[in-house]
Amino acid sequence: xxxxxxxxxxxxxxxxxxxxxxxxxxxxxxxxxxxxxxxxxxxxx
Amino acid sequence: xxxxxxxxxxxxxxxxxxxxxxxxxxxxxxxxxxxxxxxxxxxxxxxxxxxxxxxxxxxxxxxxxxxxxxxxxxxxxxxxxxxxxxxxxxxxxxxxxxxxxxxxxxxxxxxxxxxxxxxxxxxxxxxxxxxxxxxxxxxxxxxxxxxxxxxxxxxxxxxxxxxxxxxxxxxxxxxxxxxxxxxxxxxxxxxxxxxxxxxxxxxxxxxxxxxxxxxxxxxxxxxxxxxxxxxxxxxxxxxxxxxxxxxxxxxxxxxxxxxxxxxxxxxxxxxxxxxxxxx
Numbered sequence: 001x002x003x004x005x006x007x008x009x010x011x012x013x014x015x016x017x018x019x020x021x022x023x024x025x026x027x028x029x030x031x032x033x034x035x036x037x038x039x040x041x042x043x044x045x
Numbered sequence: 046x047x048x049x050x051x052x053x054x055x056x057x058x059x060x061x062x063x064x065x066x067x068x069x070x071x072x073x074x075x076x077x078x079x080x081x082x083x084x085x086x087x088x089x090x091x092x093x094x095x096x097x098x099x100x101x102x103x104x105x106x107x108x109x110x111x112x113x114x115x116x117x118x119x120x121x122x123x124x125x126x127x128x129x130x131x132x133x134x135x136x137x138x139x140x141x142x143x144x145x146x147x148x149x150x151x152x153x154x155x156x157x158x159x160x161x162x163x164x165x166x167x168x169x170x171x172x173x174x175x176x177x178x179x180x181x182x183x184x185x186x187x188x189x190x191x192x193x194x195x196x197x198x199x200x201x202x203x204x205x206x207x208x209x210x211x212x213x214x215x216x217x218x219x220x221x222x223x224x225x226x227x228x229x230x231x232x233x234x235x236x237x238x239x240x241x242x243x244x245x246x247x248x249x250x251x252x253x254x255x256x257x258x259x260x261x262x263x264x265x266x267x268x269x270x271x272x273x274x275x276x277x278x279x280x281x282x283x284x285x286x287x288x289x290x291x292x293x294x295x296x297x298x299x300x301x302x303x304x305x306x307x308x309x310x311x312x313x314x315x316x317x318x319x320x321x322x323x324x
Contacts, residue, residue, distance in 0.1 A: 002131065003196045004131055006132060006196050007134045007135055009192055010138045010193070013138070013188055014116060014142065015112075015116070017181050018108075018294045018295075018298065021177075022294065022297065025298050028301075029305040031305075032309045035312055036311060036315070039315055040315055
């Protein structure tokens with residue numbers, strides 16, 4: 001009996017969970033930076 | 046950071062404005078308390094943003110590279126187990142996720158300690174941002190463990206000591222996430238969350254030593270600080286790469302979330318200052 005479906009589903013989860021959290025964190029960081037720069041351009045640095 | 050009752054009504058933005066004033070005008074910043082001067086060097090949000098801006102790309106790149114290497118090696122390069130066959134490859138996801146679940150909670154507890162003892166302003170933010178990430182990695186550990194258990198033990202779940210204590214860890218994370226957001230006054234939420242996190246630390250040694258204290262389905266630890274690992278080197282290296290990669294990814298995600306939280310606070314502070322100036 002092959003266990004590859006179990007293995008592949010674990011790997012899919014193992015890639016998806018960090019990827020979703022990482023992309024969400026980056027998007028949140030960029031959105032905050034963009035809004036901050038729009039209000040006060042001195043915050044660009 | 047601790048909110049002081051002014052007697053003129055509740056001000057949920059008090060912590061935000063205070064931080065933004067310290068951040069925007071260093072001359073107005075109160076001197077750090079003498080007991081935690083060393084720690085408070087890193088409490089300045091501007092300094093944190095500068096340092097994290099340097100560290101974050103390296104953490105993220107290292108995390109992606111090492112995780113890719115470890116998982117790819119584990120899936121395609123590492124040998125199958127003589128008893129478990131290919132199912133042993135789940136270890137390269139499950140074990141690093143479990144390590145991050147525990148390490149994340151330890152980080153959460155340390156931030157809570159810094160918050161309660163030294164009133165470290167970034168520690169509150171860090172604790173709030175670690176919670177959801179730690180919960181996600183704990184859920185990943187439980188899910189992959191459950192998927193691994195189905196072909197090996199014939200069941201998705203058993204009330205085994207290790208699995209039950211990790212489930213309790215997951216609930217502790219969820220409790221922390223809920224508690225810090227449950228109060229109108231964020232400072233009260235931070236305090237309540239910190240107390241919960243410190244109480245929950247008791248669960249960490251229970252998870253670690255559950256396989257020694259009770260007769261469980263899990264095997265004892267294969268890698269320890271003392272003694273040679275009970276694992277062949279062809280399986281050990283991909284596991285170490287995946288573990289290090291997950292650690293870097295976890296760190297990168299948390300640092301990015303804290304940066305976002307600091308920027309959002311600064312934004313709220315600026316908006317409030319403008320609104321007050323316009324009145």
